[in-house]
Amino acid sequence: MRKLFLYLLLMVGLSTQAQQRYELNTGWLCTNIIETNANGNQISNRGFALNNWLPATVPGTVLTTLLNNKKVPDPFYGMNNEKIPDIYKTGNDHYTYWFVKDFDEKVSGNEQVWLQFRGINYKAEIFLNGKKVNAQTHVGMHLRAKYNITKLLLATGKNRLAVIVFPPGFPGNPNGGQGGDGKIAKDLTTQYTAGWDWIQPTRDRNTGIWDKVTIEKTKGINIQNPHVVTLVPGKRLPDAKQQPATIKVSVEVENPTGRPISGVLQYEIAGKVVKKNVTISAANSEIKLPDLTLENPKLWWPSGYGKQDLYPLNIKFICANQVLDRENLTIGIRQIDNIWNERTQSMGAYVNGQKIFIKGGNWIISDAMLRFSDARYDAEVRYHKDMNLNLIRIWGGAILERPEFYNACDKYGLLVFQDFWFSGDCNGRWVDPLKKEDQWTRRNYPDNHPLVLTAVEDQVKMIRNHASLAFWCGGNEITPPEDILGPLKNEILPRLDGTRKLFDFSNSDEMSYNTIGGNGDGPYGIQDPKSFWAVKTFPYNSEVGSVGVGDYESLERFIPQENLIAPQFKSKPDSVWDYHKYIGYDQYINPYGKAKDAKDFAMKAQLVNYDQYRALMEGFSNKMWDWYTGTIIWKTQNPWTALRGQMYDYYLDPNACLYGLRKGSEPLHIMMNPLDSMVTVVNNGLTDRNNLMVQAKIYDMDGKDYFYSQVFNSIGASSVRRFFPMNDFLKKLDKKDGVFVSLKLLNEKQETLSENIYWLADNEGNYKGLQDIKSASLKVTAIEKSKGKIEVSLSNANGNPVAFFNRIALMDAVSGKRILPAFYDDNYVSILPGESKTIMVEYTGSPSDVALEVYGWNVERQRVNIR
Template sequence: MKKFFTLLLLSFCFFANAQQRYELNSGWLCANIKDVNSNGNQISNQSFSLNNWITATVPGTVLTTLLNNKKIPDPFYGMNNERIADVYKTGNDYYTYWFVKDFDERAVGNEQVWLQFRGINYKADIFLNGKKVNPNVIEGMHLRNQFNITKMLSANGKNRLAVIVHPPDVVGNPNGGQGGDGTIAKGLTTQYTAGWDWIQPIRDRNTGIWDKVTIEKTQSINIQNPHVITLVPGKRLADGKQKPATVKVSIEVENPTNKTVAGTLQYTLAGQTIQKPVSIRANQNIEIAFPDLTLQNPKLWWPSGYGAQFLYDAQIKFVSNATTLDQENLKIGVRQIDNIWNDQTKSMGVYVNGQKIFIKGGNWIISDAMLRFTDARYDAEVRYHKDMNLNLIRIWGGAILERPEFYNACDKYGLLVFQDFWFSGDCNGRWIDPMKKDDQWTRRKYPDNHNLVLTAIEDQVKMIRNHASLAFWCGGNEITPPEDILQPLKNDILPRLDGTRILFDFSNSDEMSYNTIGGNGDGPYGIQNPRSFWANKTFPYNSEVGSVGVGDYETLEKFIPEKNMIAPQFEEKPDSVWDYHKYIGYDEYISPYGKAKDVKDFAMKAQLVNYDQYRALMEGFSSHMWEWYTGSIIWKTQNPWTALRGQMYDYYLDPNACLYGLRKGSEPLHVMMNPVDSMVNLVNNGFKTLNNLMIQAKAYDMDGKEYLSTQVFNSIGPSSVRKLFPLTGFLKKLDKKEGVFVSLRILDEKQQILSDNFYWLAGKDGAYKGLQKIKSVSPTIVAVEKVKGKVLVTLNNAKNNPVAFFNRIALIDAVSGKRILPAFYDDNYVSVPPGESKTITVEYTGNQKTALEVYGWNVERKRVEVN
């Protein structure tokens, strides 16, 4: 009995440590290669002096390290980026650095110690305790590398790791073209770093140990790269009892020792355990498939707006003689994604768990242009996309395959992901381009090392394939990879390593969205008359369509110097800093609100344009759901740099009116007015028929006088749009007005508001003269925080007032007065009719004392204390 308990205790102790994994994310030092006259064997020796080396940021880039050591100015501010040396002019040695990390570790008994790099850009050699770790030079940004370092660890447990990292061999001339002169694409790295129309060049081209460095300890078995497939047949609803689903699991098992290891491979999911006896030969690495698991009454994973995002916890173990030799933990979303061609629209239709999903997406570049990724930032950015009522994010091909932490957030919030591989029409030769060094035929063959690309694709597919949110693969942005990459990708790699997701050859290919209109198959990108989104048919599943995105005054203050805070004027060249930060002109769209008096006035009027643009965009696409379109993906919803275009929130995570206009236009259940014919439309993205809906339409003049138009009951079927009634006659009576407000609402049987949409209409001449004359109001504002992290803000407008129009609520630190970022508002830029009130919920994290700033078009800026 004593022996039994001793064995049990030993087994428990090892189980607790069976999967020891930790990051080497602090305590790194670095030095430029020109300042070090020793080799890696010498530097990785504990006796080598590191005096005068500087603190390094790992994971991170060389530029991040230099910034954190105050050796360069912030490249995101003003024109500071011009003060930083570019690797194209300096030569690669300028950004070639040694990185050194001392750490404690040793192997006991059968323990195996693994050193894992999740991403190095671009070439590297690794040394540990005076010996070289990698037999061949590491090359390629998009590739994981793992090494068994058990035998290289020092006997006393004191170890030194030294890594030399070189920039890409060809860094490209940042000549102002898309991807500079295009040659950045000769290597397997981020193309945007040579500059694009939304970013200036990143001077070190993201050189560095840019992703996580991890130590993992196992026993004599290492299990890795699990593969999980879930099959959910039939057409499901989000609630109620479910028919069974099938789960298929396989895993790679490696035995790095010189002895055969026998045991049981098992995984546990939803209280069920599937086991398989296995025997792994010495130095063998093999993939093993489990028997299928039938999951009764499964809890399903749905895209945002359609149902819950349930995630099961799963454990995969290798057990031998009652000892867990290794264990992997993962989360599994049970769902099935299918694609069925829509003959009506001539585009691909997306189905999740058998239900047709109208795609409302946003294009994503990368979280931070200098690769400063955090779980919290990923979570906030993806949550903003959920808050916009979007259900998809497309990862653009000039950047990266996104990190598991990004996918964790998408799994959590229900955002489907459309993942491009590393190609773009600009760098890879789709068009004639005088800015490019090489001709189209040469660029068409980029990158130079095709075998490296195929190796990286295999590795990165394994890294992210288990995420429920990952929905589609795409060969590249606006162009396919070279044929000897595309065909293996299409016919071997994805069928073998995934087998469940469609691959679009490129982002606007005919197999995704058949182009009957001409042009390149995407866009337009500038400001458009809101009527055009409703009236003009475009590509039936548009991978890129968008508009502007200047933030408000507080955003501009963060990166534009005071002397450059000059309001852009129509038909005038903008200030140099605005131009450097890629400003797109708001042109004549500001003028109807009156010429901008200063930057504050411009920023406020820009928000009116922002809101109107993105609400109209998604309303227009939704109005032709299944008739013209199966979806739309906005270019673009976020910025990894302080650019002045294409963003629903700024680099600092401060939202602007684009976000709330898009949120409104993308509501799952939505009432809206066609600006072309004044027809009221009702949209239902849900799976069920909705009955007894009260549709209410009102109008207000600039004095606040109310005109009741109509109030009718109606119903709408699942996943459909319905035209209800025109407001033409009603609005015609107000033709002599200098603009009016229109309020549309859906109420349920309990008179609760299900959708609330508020338009402002110009006068006959297209100008908002009434808005320019509207009287100021001072609504009563109360802010209460009953639960920490959640503030309820109520705006009450007196009965005889005009509309309190377009109010921005901003949560601030009560001491510093600075905005708390990120903060999440369930509505913003809100208008309150006379005699009504609106309550907005604001969520944030932190322990600081909070207050609010509220200001609007005709509401003076006011600070409100939170009770």
């Protein structure tokens, strides 16, 4: 018993000696450099008065701080961005700011204290308690900085940190080009801030302490940059008993004490502990621990293919029964490989030995002003899972995404294709009269190549342990300069990672052999839905896109009432629509009837949205493994209030793009080829599906149904099967008004596995029947099943026409505003006569009273109370 007591006491002692880490994310003050003549030594002294300094947002940018202090209008609303001075005209001093933070911290015993910056844009000098912290100026947006401040802390524990932040030295002229005049790329910073075809310029170019500031306390030893590799050999199946996996762990250990320290370095995972006796000299050491063979591991799979099982992995350094430092990770056990597909002439992605058909979305950045949060990352990545996508590509003109983004991708099963910081537009791929310098000069941007290589090493270490990180990419549409690409490809990534494919650039032949010619990506505008089925494009397209205007409630959030005017076909849109980068819907709205006003336009735009993105993914899936190994949509989210390329708006309100894409991307999906009316089923799963019933019906505008066919059959794993054509049958029907086609895929219990409803135009290509369709009275009930989860039932009586294209929106019953974000397992749904549909809605937050709003094409808007 005494031994047990001593053991428990020892364990308590070990657990209480945990690493201490906290953020400095409140209580900051700031002032413009023009407002003070004092230097950093003076300002970082607590006796220095900070009268009239502004409350500062850290992490955040100068522009965010000014907005939060109501010094500038919201740049995302209307034309407000034009009212904010641009750094190109004001000069850099206008956005050069001092940031100050008072904090309490003192040292005792063998403690070491570290100050860590995860991102500063662009240059910084750092002072603490009257002393300079950084011997050399911090330079570079995409670079962490760590300083041992143990000897600079005051014995009283009352400390002051002062940081002066300078903008990029080359903010560039935002002259309307992609990245303005291109000079923004001379520094290692975010290129989009000089403006692009989907965003207006960010006036301060994201100057500021834009990412987390952290204080960490250790007991003499500092564990940093752990590296975990998981090897999963062979071809695996989800939910099966697994053969062993291998876990390989290494860490960097820093000893700042000036004397060697001996102890035990260990890691623990799944109840297994791996140890190594080590002595750390007065320097940094990289230590490899023994490999672990893990029996029957729970594997991590991309969304749609299996579960996303994750393991906590804890690393400790123990000396004399005391934990000197620890690092806690969460890892997924999986292996990602790439195998060239000779038939498609493109790269194939494999996870745990299984080929994955890539259904991806392009991502810029969560917020153009870098206002990141765990909750926003979680919601945005969850929306991508809800679209039935399995990959997100991070575009090269922004950042290497934050660990919090990767946490969400690990959780929801989104593979990540991560570009480095280069773009064809700024970095010289094309002749561009809007650029300040010629192609050869721009080809060598950024100016400081050693800084790029330093940043690459640092950022790779920051995110390499995430299961979701699948591929590296040298740049968007162009490689980095050769003296960067060479070390990146041949030395840095093999040394620091060694497990992931590096594509030289985003549309390179090694990713997708582009025999068709052209740049290897696009098109980007609205297209005839049939084209996605009929036109063979690049076999693994990194960018193919369309439109994305939100519904009327979305437009109201950022377009002033006087500018809410329906865009007209073949005419220049209203100035605010134009400023927010509207792409014309042109002839695709008119078949539904010319838009009467902005509200009518927004509703009809949703029909186009749904049809576009459903057809896009259906067309690519139809030629899975024949023409294509995958496709990546340009783009699926917006970091500001743009009117293009988004499945949900900046405020996290989804539109019909999301649900059309969700439908077309279903892992098991029934669909109709618009070229020959062939009913087809796609199985993205890893197992055969047997004893399936394929059913097709047609409904006219009055709701009368015409039964066509149903057959029992099966479909193999990861394959496409064509079942029967409907062309002749459709031709026999009177199509003067158009018809609805209803497809269902049922299992032997007659449960619906997939359903799909198409609306077909009349013989002249118009939707006259939809314009004249009678109203349908839809019965709606909503029941709260648990906190934050609501079950919605929609019922359409026999004798009604189809209740067509119904939007469900959760709202705050008091304010009447939508609850955002909210997650619907389906939306913009059509209910057939005599049928019902159940939809689950989930949301976070705590509104005082929740209600539901439902409206459709031929269904009156109604509000329903939650029971």
